[in-house]
Amino acid sequence: MKHRARLLMSSLAAALALVIAPAVSAQQVEGIVALVNDQPITTVDVRNRMRMIIASSGQQPSPEAIERIQEQAVRGLIDETLQLQAAAEFDVDVDAAEVDQAIDDIAERNGTTRAQIQQELAAAGVDISTLRRQLEAEIAWQIIVSGRYGSRIRVSNQQIEAALERIAASASQPQYYIAEIFLELTSAGGEERLQQQATAALNALREGAPFQVVAQQFSAAPSAANGGEVGWVLGGQLRPEVEQVAQVLQPGQLSRPIRVPGGYMIIAMIQKREGTTTVQYDLTQVTVPTSAVTDTTADEMRRALEQASCENVDSAISGVPGAFATPLGEIPASSLLPNIRDALTGLDTGDHTQVLETAAGRQAFLVCERSIGGPGMPTRDDVEEQLRGQQLSNQSRRWLRDLRREATIEYR
Incomplete structure (x- = not known):
């Protein structure tokens, strides 16, 4: 990795101060936080992203939480810059109508409107362009990942049959309607830092932050686009470590952060029913x-x-x-x-x-x-689509890791 990583926390002191006190003029705090392949990320970008995260959580953050939010904001902006740069190489443009539709989808899931979202962000000192840029990067990335890897993904009959047999064997077990947040482990933060972030996310949820909003902002799972909602799953469709936790959760309860390959997962048990074979x-x-x-x-x-x-x-x-x-x-x-x-x-x-x-x-x-x-059993097409989605998600994460490793990222 060609990172020239000189991350000086003091360089963002002004931005941190303005997370809570947005009245200071942009000219006083304008500066460059990082260069991503010579493209700047400014303190204004970071400040707006931090405010959006805080506004989404609905919580007043502690100083420790602000530091974690800062890291999340910077990392998210770096990833989005890399995604948009990759999209530009493939001549992929996302028009305003597509972004508008994405905002409308978010509004519908949260029982609000696009205008209300814009008003709420403005009240928190966040320009709507911050959300639009995030969504533009998500849409562009989905397009180029699908274009690059979609035709290469092959799901064999043996894979489908094995999955169906595993699911069928667990058809008599309880079935779960869940939502998830997956926090990905990266070389930048390390295990301890990610565990702290997972705990902070759980605390925010317990204090009333909407699960959908936290998932949209923090989750690296494909379900983040749906506010973390996964839907009905059978026991055989969950990883063993997640299934073990799901068995004891009751509707309305949140799990602790669960260590899974690649990171930590938090699940919300929405509904639960007994399986019948x-x-x-x-x-x-x-x-x-x-x-x-x-x-x-x-x-x-x-x-x-x-x-x-x-x-x-x-x-x-x-x-x-x-x-x-x-x-x-x-x-x-x-x-x-x-x-x-x-x-x-x-x-x-x-x-x-x-x-x-x-x-x-x-x-x-x-x-x-x-x-x-039994009730809730997925069809063969459902299983094939799920397996394709898992493979595409894995390819997406690998490609983004490659882009980070190959990029020249200089922190100021």
Whole structure:
């Protein structure tokens, strides 16, 4: 990294003083805090960003909190500058209408309007251009990350199947409607500093700061764009360390900062419900009607079934007098007769039942597919989209780390 890092805290003393006392003129405090590839970040930029963070939290910060907010503001401005520089290299421009729409989306999630947001920022001494620049960088970055990596991301059928099996296995476990804040660990701050930031974020939330606003300002997760809201998740979709905490949280409660790979996570439990498991089969039925049953029918069926699959069943049973196959399609286990349901217990895809004596004659059932589900189970498309999103998010973080490492960043 080509950082010439000479971060002198005193260089921002004037800006810090003006976080609480915005009446001092800009001319008195104008200065350069950092150069990012020769592009300046000024004390005015930092001051406005700090005020916006403080206004968003709704809390009066302590001196220690102001120092952390300063670091967050400077780091955020550096990242946004790098993102906008990268967007310029790809000739990506974000027009005013796109930024307006992003502000409208924020307003809708928070039950307010764009005009009210502008008024609230102005009351805190923050020009609306501060928020617009932040959103412009977010939008531009999403566009170029998607353009650069979107076509390269491949989610295999094996990955989808593995995820579905893991989720299905946990379908009977509690299900959670959560929101999240992910604070990313970087080389700039270190573990101890990030832990302090996570604790400060949690304290702000406990003191009444809106979760959505804190997530939008601080979270590095893709869900930050939605105020941290993740929605319903099954136990199998959460990391084990997060699942362990979620199990004991009640609706309305916040978690402690949870150490996860790459940083710390705070979750808010919005709703919680017990899971219920449903089993569904895709079956093919093999029948020898009563009129064709002989003393050897059961043995003949058993031998034929050993060679049968859902694809070749007609040819496999062709030597059994009177036998015919009927695809039944997808059937919930609860809709089957008890004796058939019992015969299917423990069987998996590709298996078959023993030969059963029924009112229709002699019957057996081939399991073409068996699936486990329940309320809230994601579809295959949902899982694929989630896996793609995770990969794209990982690529985004790696690229931004590369940009930081390769940039010339000089602190004044």
